Amino acid sequence: MKQPVPKVAVPRLTVYLQCLEDLPHGVTRVSSEELAARAGVNSAKVRKDLSYLGSYGVRGVGYDAAHLRFQIRRELGLTREWPLVIVGVGNLGRALANYGGFAQRNFRVAGVFDDDPNKVGTRVGEHRVEPLAALAAAVVERGARIGVITTPAEAAQRVADLLAGAGVASILNFAPTVVRVPAHVQVRRVDFSTELQVLAFHLHQASMGPAGGDPSPDLPS
Amino acid sequence: MKQPVPKVAVPRLTVYLQCLEDLPHGVTRVSSEELAARAGVNSAKVRKDLSYLGSYGVRGVGYDAAHLRFQIRRELGLTREWPLVIVGVGNLGRALANYGGFAQRNFRVAGVFDDDPNKVGTRVGEHRVEPLAALAAAVVERGARIGVITTPAEAAQRVADLLAGAGVASILNFAPTVVRVPAHVQVRRVDFSTELQVLAFHLHQASMGPAGGDPSPDLPS
DNA sequence: ACATGTGAAGCGCTTCACAGCG
DNA sequence: CGCTGTGAAGCGCTTCACATGT
Numbered sequence: 234m235k236q237p238v239p240k241v242a243v244p245r246l247t248v249y250l251q252c253l254e255d256l257p258h259g260v261t262r263v264s265s266e267e268l269a270a271r272a273g274v275n276s277a278k279v280r281k282d283l284s285y286l287g288s289y290g291v292r293g294v295g296y297d298a299a300h301l302r303f304q305i306r307r308e309l310g311l312t313r314e315w316p317l318v319i320v321g322v323g324n325l326g327r328a329l330a331n332y333g334g335f336a337q338r339n340f341r342v343a344g345v346f347d348d349d350p351n352k353v354g355t356r357v358g359e360h361r362v363e364p365l366a367a368l369a370a371a372v373v374e375r376g377a378r379i380g381v382i383t384t385p386a387e388a389a390q391r392v393a394d395l396l397a398g399a400g401v402a403s404i405l406n407f408a409p410t411v412v413r414v415p416a417h418v419q420v421r422r423v424d425f426s427t428e429l430q431v432l433a434f435h436l437h438q439a440s441m442g443p444a445g446g447d448p449s450p451d452l453p454s
Numbered sequence: 455m456k457q458p459v460p461k462v463a464v465p466r467l468t469v470y471l472q473c474l475e476d477l478p479h480g481v482t483r484v485s486s487e488e489l490a491a492r493a494g495v496n497s498a499k500v501r502k503d504l505s506y507l508g509s510y511g512v513r514g515v516g517y518d519a520a521h522l523r524f525q526i527r528r529e530l531g532l533t534r535e536w537p538l539v540i541v542g543v544g545n546l547g548r549a550l551a552n553y554g555g556f557a558q559r560n561f562r563v564a565g566v567f568d569d570d571p572n573k574v575g576t577r578v579g580e581h582r583v584e585p586l587a588a589l590a591a592a593v594v595e596r597g598a599r600i601g602v603i604t605t606p607a608e609a610a611q612r613v614a615d616l617l618a619g620a621g622v623a624s625i626l627n628f629a630p631t632v633v634r635v636p637a638h639v640q641v642r643r644v645d646f647s648t649e650l651q652v653l654a655f656h657l658h659q660a661s662m663g664p665a666g667g668d669p670s671p672d673l674p675s
Numbered sequence: 676a677c678a679t680g681t682g683a684a685g686c687g688c689t690t691c692a693c694a695g696c697g
Numbered sequence: 698c699g700c701t702g703t704g705a706a707g708c709g710c711t712t713c714a715c716a717t718g719t
Contacts, residue, residue: 239687239688240687240688241688241689244648244652247645247647247648247651247652248632248648251631252632264700265700266700271632273634275690277689277690277691280700280701281688281689281690283701284702284703288701290700290701291696291697291700292700293699294699294701308655309655310654310655310657313658315650324546324548325546327545328545328546332646334630334647335646338651379650379654379657402660405649411469411492411493411494419653419656421652421653425555425556425644428642429536429538429556429559429561430464430465430532431465433530433531433536433600433624434464434531435624436531436623437531437534439623460709462711485678496711497678498711499710499711499712501681502712504679504680509679509680511678511679512678513677513679513717514676514677514718514719515677515679
Protein backbone atom coordinates (compact mmCIF):
# COMPACT_ATOMS: atom_id res chain seq x y z
CA MET A 234 0.00 0.00 0.00
CA LYS A 235 1.15 3.48 -0.92
CA GLN A 236 2.78 4.95 2.19
CA PRO A 237 4.03 8.52 2.60
CA VAL A 238 7.52 9.16 1.17
CA PRO A 239 10.15 9.23 3.96
CA LYS A 240 12.24 12.39 4.04
CA VAL A 241 15.45 10.58 3.19
CA ALA A 242 13.93 8.98 0.11
CA VAL A 243 13.25 12.31 -1.59
CA PRO A 244 16.82 13.07 -2.70
CA ARG A 245 17.16 9.49 -3.87
CA LEU A 246 14.08 9.85 -6.03
CA THR A 247 15.73 12.80 -7.75
CA VAL A 248 18.73 10.59 -8.46
CA TYR A 249 16.57 7.85 -9.92
CA LEU A 250 14.89 10.44 -12.10
CA GLN A 251 18.25 11.64 -13.35
CA CYS A 252 19.33 8.06 -14.05
CA LEU A 253 16.11 7.36 -15.95
CA GLU A 254 16.71 10.40 -18.12
CA ASP A 255 20.28 9.30 -18.78
CA LEU A 256 19.18 5.85 -19.93
CA PRO A 257 20.60 4.89 -23.35
CA HIS A 258 18.30 6.00 -26.15
CA GLY A 259 15.81 3.29 -27.01
CA VAL A 260 15.74 1.66 -23.58
CA THR A 261 12.14 1.65 -22.37
CA ARG A 262 12.32 -0.86 -19.55
CA VAL A 263 14.47 -0.99 -16.43
CA SER A 264 14.75 -3.37 -13.47
CA SER A 265 15.32 -2.32 -9.88
CA GLU A 266 18.68 -4.06 -10.12
CA GLU A 267 19.78 -1.97 -13.09
CA LEU A 268 18.45 1.31 -11.71
CA ALA A 269 20.18 0.55 -8.41
CA ALA A 270 23.50 0.01 -10.17
CA ARG A 271 23.16 3.32 -12.00
CA ALA A 272 22.12 5.22 -8.89
CA GLY A 273 24.77 3.62 -6.69
CA VAL A 274 22.42 2.05 -4.14
CA ASN A 275 21.09 -1.46 -3.56
CA SER A 276 18.06 -2.81 -5.35
CA ALA A 277 15.92 -3.36 -2.25
CA LYS A 278 16.13 0.34 -1.52
CA VAL A 279 15.10 1.19 -5.05
CA ARG A 280 12.06 -1.07 -4.82
CA LYS A 281 11.06 0.31 -1.42
CA ASP A 282 11.49 3.88 -2.58
CA LEU A 283 9.48 3.29 -5.73
CA SER A 284 6.77 1.51 -3.77
CA TYR A 285 6.05 4.82 -1.99
CA LEU A 286 4.83 6.17 -5.34
CA GLY A 287 2.49 3.25 -5.95
CA SER A 288 2.82 -0.10 -7.71
CA TYR A 289 4.12 0.85 -11.10
CA GLY A 290 6.38 -2.11 -11.81
CA VAL A 291 5.53 -5.38 -13.56
CA ARG A 292 6.60 -8.53 -11.73
CA GLY A 293 9.02 -10.63 -13.67
CA VAL A 294 9.70 -7.70 -16.00
CA GLY A 295 10.64 -4.40 -14.37
CA TYR A 296 9.50 -0.80 -14.72
CA ASP A 297 8.49 1.18 -17.79
CA ALA A 298 11.04 3.98 -17.89
CA ALA A 299 8.80 6.72 -19.26
CA HIS A 300 5.96 5.96 -16.90
CA LEU A 301 8.29 5.82 -13.93
CA ARG A 302 9.85 9.15 -14.89
CA PHE A 303 6.43 10.72 -14.94
CA GLN A 304 5.40 9.23 -11.62
CA ILE A 305 8.56 10.46 -9.90
CA ARG A 306 8.10 13.93 -11.38
CA ARG A 307 4.53 13.97 -10.20
CA GLU A 308 5.36 12.86 -6.67
CA LEU A 309 8.12 15.45 -6.40
CA GLY A 310 5.80 18.19 -7.58
CA LEU A 311 7.72 18.85 -10.78
CA THR A 312 4.63 18.89 -12.99
CA ARG A 313 4.16 22.54 -12.20
CA GLU A 314 6.62 25.36 -12.65
CA TRP A 315 8.63 26.72 -9.71
CA PRO A 316 9.83 30.30 -10.09
CA LEU A 317 12.83 31.17 -7.93
CA VAL A 318 15.00 34.16 -7.17
CA ILE A 319 18.77 34.18 -6.80
CA VAL A 320 20.40 36.69 -4.46
CA GLY A 321 24.12 37.33 -4.76
CA VAL A 322 25.98 37.65 -8.05
CA GLY A 323 29.39 36.14 -7.41
CA ASN A 324 30.81 33.22 -9.34
CA LEU A 325 28.37 30.91 -7.62
CA GLY A 326 25.32 33.05 -8.33
CA ARG A 327 26.40 33.25 -11.97
CA ALA A 328 26.94 29.49 -12.13
CA LEU A 329 23.42 28.91 -10.85
CA ALA A 330 21.76 31.56 -13.01
CA ASN A 331 23.33 29.97 -16.08
CA TYR A 332 22.68 26.39 -15.06
CA GLY A 333 20.65 24.77 -17.81
CA GLY A 334 19.54 21.82 -15.69
CA PHE A 335 16.91 23.90 -13.91
CA ALA A 336 14.55 24.28 -16.84
CA GLN A 337 14.59 20.52 -17.31
CA ARG A 338 13.08 20.18 -13.84
CA ASN A 339 10.62 23.02 -14.24
CA PHE A 340 12.53 25.54 -12.16
CA ARG A 341 12.61 29.01 -13.64
CA VAL A 342 14.91 31.82 -12.61
CA ALA A 343 12.49 34.68 -12.04
CA GLY A 344 15.07 37.22 -10.94
CA VAL A 345 18.70 37.79 -9.99
CA PHE A 346 19.57 40.34 -7.32
CA ASP A 347 22.61 42.01 -5.81
CA ASP A 348 23.48 44.80 -3.46
CA ASP A 349 26.45 46.11 -5.37
CA PRO A 350 25.57 49.10 -7.61
CA ASN A 351 28.35 48.02 -9.98
CA LYS A 352 26.61 44.70 -10.58
CA VAL A 353 23.05 46.00 -10.80
CA GLY A 354 22.08 46.35 -14.44
CA THR A 355 24.73 43.94 -15.73
CA ARG A 356 23.59 40.78 -17.43
CA VAL A 357 23.85 37.27 -16.03
CA GLY A 358 22.80 34.72 -18.60
CA GLU A 359 19.40 35.87 -19.79
CA HIS A 360 18.82 38.02 -16.74
CA ARG A 361 19.54 41.58 -15.78
CA VAL A 362 20.74 42.01 -12.21
CA GLU A 363 18.26 43.95 -10.08
CA PRO A 364 18.89 45.83 -6.83
CA LEU A 365 18.06 44.26 -3.48
CA ALA A 366 15.46 46.96 -2.97
CA ALA A 367 13.44 45.38 -5.77
CA LEU A 368 13.54 41.90 -4.26
CA ALA A 369 10.40 41.87 -2.12
CA ALA A 370 8.13 43.26 -4.83
CA ALA A 371 9.58 40.87 -7.42
CA VAL A 372 8.99 37.83 -5.20
CA VAL A 373 5.36 38.74 -4.79
CA GLU A 374 4.68 39.79 -8.39
CA ARG A 375 6.46 36.86 -9.98
CA GLY A 376 5.14 34.28 -7.53
CA ALA A 377 8.54 33.01 -6.40
CA ARG A 378 8.25 30.61 -3.49
CA ILE A 379 11.93 29.63 -3.47
CA GLY A 380 14.90 31.89 -2.76
CA VAL A 381 18.55 31.01 -3.31
CA ILE A 382 21.21 32.77 -1.25
CA THR A 383 24.62 32.98 -2.92
CA THR A 384 25.98 35.94 -1.01
CA PRO A 385 28.95 36.04 1.36
CA ALA A 386 28.21 34.84 4.90
CA GLU A 387 27.90 38.37 6.27
CA ALA A 388 24.94 39.23 4.04
CA ALA A 389 23.09 35.92 4.34
CA GLN A 390 20.95 36.69 7.39
CA ARG A 391 19.78 40.00 6.01
CA VAL A 392 18.86 38.38 2.70
CA ALA A 393 17.08 35.53 4.49
CA ASP A 394 15.03 38.10 6.41
CA LEU A 395 14.15 39.88 3.17
CA LEU A 396 13.15 36.63 1.49
CA ALA A 397 11.08 35.43 4.44
CA GLY A 398 9.47 38.85 4.74
CA ALA A 399 8.55 38.79 1.07
CA GLY A 400 6.74 35.50 1.54
CA VAL A 401 9.23 32.98 0.21
CA ALA A 402 8.50 29.55 1.70
CA SER A 403 11.83 27.80 1.03
CA ILE A 404 15.42 28.94 1.04
CA LEU A 405 18.47 27.27 -0.42
CA ASN A 406 21.41 28.74 1.45
CA PHE A 407 24.91 28.47 -0.04
CA ALA A 408 26.45 30.94 2.40
CA PRO A 409 28.64 29.27 5.04
CA THR A 410 26.48 30.27 7.96
CA VAL A 411 23.24 29.20 9.61
CA VAL A 412 20.35 31.58 8.97
CA ARG A 413 17.41 31.97 11.33
CA VAL A 414 13.98 32.06 9.75
CA PRO A 415 10.35 31.86 10.91
CA ALA A 416 9.16 28.31 11.58
CA HIS A 417 7.03 28.15 8.43
CA VAL A 418 10.05 28.73 6.19
CA GLN A 419 12.23 25.74 5.37
CA VAL A 420 15.93 26.09 4.74
CA ARG A 421 18.40 23.75 3.09
CA ARG A 422 22.04 24.50 3.56
CA VAL A 423 24.74 23.62 1.04
CA ASP A 424 28.26 24.29 2.27
CA PHE A 425 31.33 23.35 0.25
CA SER A 426 33.50 23.59 3.29
CA THR A 427 31.30 21.15 5.22
CA GLU A 428 31.43 18.67 2.36
CA LEU A 429 35.21 18.80 2.24
CA GLN A 430 35.45 18.44 5.99
CA VAL A 431 33.31 15.33 5.89
CA LEU A 432 35.64 13.84 3.28
CA ALA A 433 38.64 14.85 5.36
CA PHE A 434 37.15 13.23 8.43
CA HIS A 435 36.78 9.89 6.68
CA LEU A 436 40.30 10.10 5.25
CA HIS A 437 41.58 10.98 8.69
CA GLN A 438 39.74 8.00 10.23
CA ALA A 439 41.03 5.63 7.55
CA SER A 440 44.57 6.86 8.09
CA MET A 441 44.41 5.94 11.75
CA GLY A 442 43.60 2.38 10.74
CA PRO A 443 40.77 0.10 11.85
CA ALA A 444 43.01 -0.87 14.79
CA GLY A 445 42.87 2.78 15.79
CA GLY A 446 46.23 3.60 17.36
CA ASP A 447 46.75 7.36 17.26
CA PRO A 448 50.35 7.94 16.18
CA SER A 449 50.45 11.71 16.86
CA PRO A 450 48.43 12.54 19.97
CA ASP A 451 47.61 16.04 18.65
CA LEU A 452 48.06 18.04 21.84
CA PRO A 453 45.93 21.18 22.28
CA SER A 454 47.45 24.48 21.16
CA MET B 455 32.70 7.14 27.54
CA LYS B 456 34.09 8.36 24.24
CA GLN B 457 32.24 6.46 21.51
CA PRO B 458 32.95 6.58 17.79
CA VAL B 459 31.41 9.56 15.96
CA PRO B 460 28.25 8.53 14.05
CA LYS B 461 28.33 9.41 10.35
CA VAL B 462 25.45 11.85 10.62
CA ALA B 463 27.15 13.77 13.40
CA VAL B 464 30.12 14.75 11.25
CA PRO B 465 28.45 17.49 9.20
CA ARG B 466 26.90 18.82 12.39
CA LEU B 467 30.30 19.09 14.01
CA THR B 468 31.43 21.27 11.11
CA VAL B 469 28.44 23.52 11.79
CA TYR B 470 29.27 23.77 15.49
CA LEU B 471 32.82 24.65 14.53
CA GLN B 472 31.58 27.42 12.25
CA CYS B 473 29.29 28.72 14.99
CA LEU B 474 32.12 28.73 17.50
CA GLU B 475 34.25 30.77 15.12
CA ASP B 476 31.41 33.21 14.56
CA LEU B 477 30.95 33.78 18.31
CA PRO B 478 31.02 37.48 19.26
CA HIS B 479 34.54 38.64 20.03
CA GLY B 480 35.35 38.20 23.70
CA VAL B 481 32.99 35.31 24.33
CA THR B 482 35.02 32.43 25.73
CA ARG B 483 32.32 30.21 27.14
CA VAL B 484 29.26 28.64 25.55
CA SER B 485 26.47 26.36 26.77
CA SER B 486 24.94 23.53 24.78
CA GLU B 487 21.73 25.55 24.78
CA GLU B 488 23.36 28.55 23.17
CA LEU B 489 25.36 26.56 20.66
CA ALA B 490 22.21 24.66 19.75
CA ALA B 491 20.34 27.88 19.08
CA ARG B 492 23.13 29.14 16.84
CA ALA B 493 23.42 25.86 14.95
CA GLY B 494 19.68 25.41 14.58
CA VAL B 495 19.40 22.08 16.42
CA ASN B 496 18.30 21.05 19.93
CA SER B 497 20.62 21.09 22.89
CA ALA B 498 20.46 17.35 23.62
CA LYS B 499 21.87 16.69 20.18
CA VAL B 500 24.68 19.14 20.75
CA ARG B 501 25.62 17.48 24.02
CA LYS B 502 25.47 13.99 22.53
CA ASP B 503 27.54 15.06 19.53
CA LEU B 504 30.15 16.75 21.69
CA SER B 505 30.30 13.74 24.00
CA TYR B 506 31.71 11.71 21.08
CA LEU B 507 34.80 13.90 21.27
CA GLY B 508 35.29 13.34 24.99
CA SER B 509 34.14 15.16 28.10
CA TYR B 510 35.24 18.70 27.48
CA GLY B 511 32.41 20.57 29.17
CA VAL B 512 32.14 21.75 32.76
CA ARG B 513 28.93 20.88 34.56
CA GLY B 514 26.98 23.87 35.69
CA VAL B 515 29.08 26.09 33.42
CA GLY B 516 29.35 25.05 29.78
CA TYR B 517 32.17 24.63 27.26
CA ASP B 518 35.32 26.65 26.75
CA ALA B 519 34.94 27.93 23.19
CA ALA B 520 38.60 27.83 22.19
CA HIS B 521 39.20 24.39 23.61
CA LEU B 522 36.06 23.05 21.96
CA ARG B 523 37.08 24.53 18.62
CA PHE B 524 40.39 22.76 18.83
CA GLN B 525 38.85 19.44 19.82
CA ILE B 526 36.41 19.53 16.92
CA ARG B 527 39.19 20.41 14.50
CA ARG B 528 41.27 17.57 15.84
CA GLU B 529 38.47 15.01 15.58
CA LEU B 530 37.67 16.10 12.04
CA GLY B 531 41.30 15.79 11.02
CA LEU B 532 41.71 19.49 10.31
CA THR B 533 44.98 19.81 12.21
CA ARG B 534 46.84 18.71 9.10
CA GLU B 535 46.71 20.24 5.65
CA TRP B 536 44.59 18.69 2.87
CA PRO B 537 45.74 19.49 -0.65
CA LEU B 538 43.02 19.13 -3.27
CA VAL B 539 42.63 19.45 -7.01
CA ILE B 540 39.75 21.07 -8.86
CA VAL B 541 38.78 19.80 -12.30
CA GLY B 542 36.56 21.92 -14.50
CA VAL B 543 36.88 25.68 -14.87
CA GLY B 544 33.33 26.95 -15.29
CA ASN B 545 31.70 29.46 -13.00
CA LEU B 546 31.50 26.84 -10.29
CA GLY B 547 35.13 25.79 -10.55
CA ARG B 548 36.12 29.44 -10.39
CA ALA B 549 33.88 30.04 -7.38
CA LEU B 550 35.54 27.17 -5.56
CA ALA B 551 39.09 28.05 -6.56
CA ASN B 552 38.56 31.55 -5.21
CA TYR B 553 36.71 30.51 -2.08
CA GLY B 554 38.62 31.88 0.87
CA GLY B 555 36.93 29.63 3.42
CA PHE B 556 39.11 26.67 2.45
CA ALA B 557 42.34 27.95 3.89
CA GLN B 558 40.60 28.56 7.21
CA ARG B 559 39.92 24.82 7.41
CA ASN B 560 43.34 23.75 6.19
CA PHE B 561 42.30 22.86 2.67
CA ARG B 562 44.71 24.01 -0.02
CA VAL B 563 43.99 24.18 -3.72
CA ALA B 564 46.96 22.32 -5.18
CA GLY B 565 45.88 22.58 -8.82
CA VAL B 566 43.12 23.62 -11.19
CA PHE B 567 42.56 21.65 -14.40
CA ASP B 568 40.53 21.84 -17.57
CA ASP B 569 40.25 20.14 -20.90
CA ASP B 570 39.64 23.24 -22.96
CA PRO B 571 42.85 24.57 -24.60
CA ASN B 572 41.38 28.07 -24.42
CA LYS B 573 41.21 27.85 -20.66
CA VAL B 574 44.55 26.16 -20.07
CA GLY B 575 47.10 28.77 -19.07
CA THR B 576 44.54 31.34 -17.94
CA ARG B 577 44.52 32.35 -14.31
CA VAL B 578 41.91 31.45 -11.72
CA GLY B 579 42.52 33.23 -8.47
CA GLU B 580 46.13 32.44 -7.62
CA HIS B 581 46.27 29.44 -9.90
CA ARG B 582 47.13 28.83 -13.51
CA VAL B 583 44.83 26.36 -15.25
CA GLU B 584 46.63 23.18 -16.25
CA PRO B 585 45.64 20.64 -18.91
CA LEU B 586 43.91 17.40 -17.95
CA ALA B 587 46.95 15.50 -19.19
CA ALA B 588 48.89 16.95 -16.25
CA LEU B 589 46.33 15.86 -13.67
CA ALA B 590 47.61 12.43 -12.69
CA ALA B 591 51.20 13.52 -12.21
CA ALA B 592 50.14 16.58 -10.23
CA VAL B 593 47.98 14.53 -7.88
CA VAL B 594 50.90 12.28 -7.06
CA GLU B 595 53.57 14.97 -6.82
CA ARG B 596 51.50 17.37 -4.74
CA GLY B 597 50.01 14.71 -2.51
CA ALA B 598 46.39 15.53 -3.23
CA ARG B 599 44.00 13.00 -1.73
CA ILE B 600 40.83 14.91 -2.58
CA GLY B 601 39.52 15.72 -6.05
CA VAL B 602 36.68 18.09 -6.84
CA ILE B 603 34.70 17.63 -10.06
CA THR B 604 33.11 20.81 -11.41
CA THR B 605 32.78 19.73 -15.03
CA PRO B 606 29.58 19.23 -17.03
CA ALA B 607 27.88 15.87 -16.48
CA GLU B 608 29.28 14.36 -19.68
CA ALA B 609 32.88 14.72 -18.53
CA ALA B 610 32.39 13.66 -14.91
CA GLN B 611 32.93 9.92 -15.28
CA ARG B 612 36.12 10.35 -17.28
CA VAL B 613 37.48 12.79 -14.70
CA ALA B 614 36.48 10.46 -11.85
CA ASP B 615 38.40 7.65 -13.56
CA LEU B 616 41.44 9.90 -13.93
CA LEU B 617 41.28 10.97 -10.29
CA ALA B 618 40.81 7.44 -8.98
CA GLY B 619 43.59 6.20 -11.24
CA ALA B 620 45.91 8.88 -9.92
CA GLY B 621 45.30 7.71 -6.36
CA VAL B 622 42.83 10.23 -5.06
CA ALA B 623 40.91 8.73 -2.11
CA SER B 624 37.92 11.08 -2.00
CA ILE B 625 35.88 12.86 -4.63
CA LEU B 626 33.48 15.76 -4.26
CA ASN B 627 31.23 15.61 -7.30
CA PHE B 628 29.27 18.68 -8.36
CA ALA B 629 28.29 17.27 -11.75
CA PRO B 630 24.64 16.22 -11.93
CA THR B 631 25.39 12.56 -12.47
CA VAL B 632 26.43 9.52 -10.44
CA VAL B 633 30.03 8.50 -11.00
CA ARG B 634 31.28 4.95 -10.53
CA VAL B 635 34.53 4.53 -8.66
CA PRO B 636 36.51 1.68 -7.06
CA ALA B 637 35.25 0.65 -3.63
CA HIS B 638 38.16 2.27 -1.79
CA VAL B 639 37.29 5.72 -3.16
CA GLN B 640 34.56 7.68 -1.41
CA VAL B 641 32.35 10.10 -3.27
CA ARG B 642 30.12 12.86 -2.04
CA ARG B 643 27.65 14.31 -4.45
CA VAL B 644 26.40 17.88 -4.36
CA ASP B 645 23.65 18.62 -6.84
CA PHE B 646 21.86 21.97 -6.97
CA SER B 647 19.03 20.47 -8.89
CA THR B 648 18.49 17.79 -6.23
CA GLU B 649 18.41 20.42 -3.50
CA LEU B 650 15.79 22.45 -5.31
CA GLN B 651 13.71 19.38 -6.00
CA VAL B 652 13.71 18.51 -2.32
CA LEU B 653 12.46 22.00 -1.51
CA ALA B 654 9.84 21.72 -4.24
CA PHE B 655 8.68 18.39 -2.87
CA HIS B 656 8.04 19.85 0.56
CA LEU B 657 6.25 22.87 -0.91
CA HIS B 658 4.20 20.54 -3.04
CA GLN B 659 3.29 18.41 -0.01
CA ALA B 660 2.38 21.45 2.04
CA SER B 661 0.19 22.78 -0.75
CA MET B 662 -1.84 19.59 -0.75
CA GLY B 663 -2.60 20.22 2.90
CA PRO B 664 -2.25 17.92 5.93
CA ALA B 665 -5.72 16.60 5.04
CA GLY B 666 -4.20 15.49 1.76
CA GLY B 667 -6.96 15.72 -0.85
CA ASP B 668 -5.33 15.89 -4.31
CA PRO B 669 -7.18 18.63 -6.22
CA SER B 670 -5.68 17.91 -9.66
CA PRO B 671 -5.18 14.17 -10.17
CA ASP B 672 -2.22 14.70 -12.49
CA LEU B 673 -2.95 12.10 -15.12
CA PRO B 674 0.01 10.52 -16.96
CA SER B 675 1.06 12.10 -20.24
C1' DA C 676 21.80 25.69 41.70
C1' DC C 677 22.85 24.59 37.22
C1' DA C 678 24.47 22.54 32.92
C1' DT C 679 26.82 18.45 31.36
C1' DG C 680 27.02 13.55 30.18
C1' DT C 681 24.47 9.41 29.35
C1' DG C 682 21.59 5.04 29.88
C1' DA C 683 17.38 3.82 27.94
C1' DA C 684 13.27 4.37 25.32
C1' DG C 685 11.44 5.70 20.98
C1' DC C 686 11.50 6.31 16.15
C1' DG C 687 12.54 5.92 11.36
C1' DC C 688 15.15 3.96 7.93
C1' DT C 689 17.62 -0.08 5.89
C1' DT C 690 17.97 -4.63 4.82
C1' DC C 691 16.43 -9.15 4.53
C1' DA C 692 13.93 -12.74 2.64
C1' DC C 693 10.12 -14.43 0.51
C1' DA C 694 5.26 -14.28 -0.89
C1' DG C 695 2.86 -12.67 -4.85
C1' DC C 696 2.10 -12.22 -9.55
C1' DG C 697 2.82 -11.72 -14.42
C1' DC D 698 10.88 -18.64 -13.82
C1' DG D 699 11.99 -13.76 -12.73
C1' DC D 700 11.32 -9.52 -10.64
C1' DT D 701 8.38 -6.77 -7.91
C1' DG D 702 6.25 -5.43 -3.56
C1' DT D 703 6.40 -5.84 1.35
C1' DG D 704 5.96 -7.60 6.26
C1' DA D 705 9.25 -8.07 9.75
C1' DA D 706 13.69 -7.94 11.80
C1' DG D 707 17.69 -5.22 12.53
C1' DC D 708 20.19 -1.06 13.15
C1' DG D 709 21.43 3.59 14.10
C1' DC D 710 20.10 7.95 15.36
C1' DT D 711 17.20 11.11 18.21
C1' DT D 712 15.14 12.38 22.19
C1' DC D 713 14.07 12.05 26.87
C1' DA D 714 14.93 12.51 31.56
C1' DC D 715 17.85 12.40 35.28
C1' DA D 716 22.05 11.08 37.68
C1' DT D 717 26.42 13.29 37.99
C1' DG D 718 29.63 16.58 39.14
C1' DT D 719 31.21 21.27 40.31
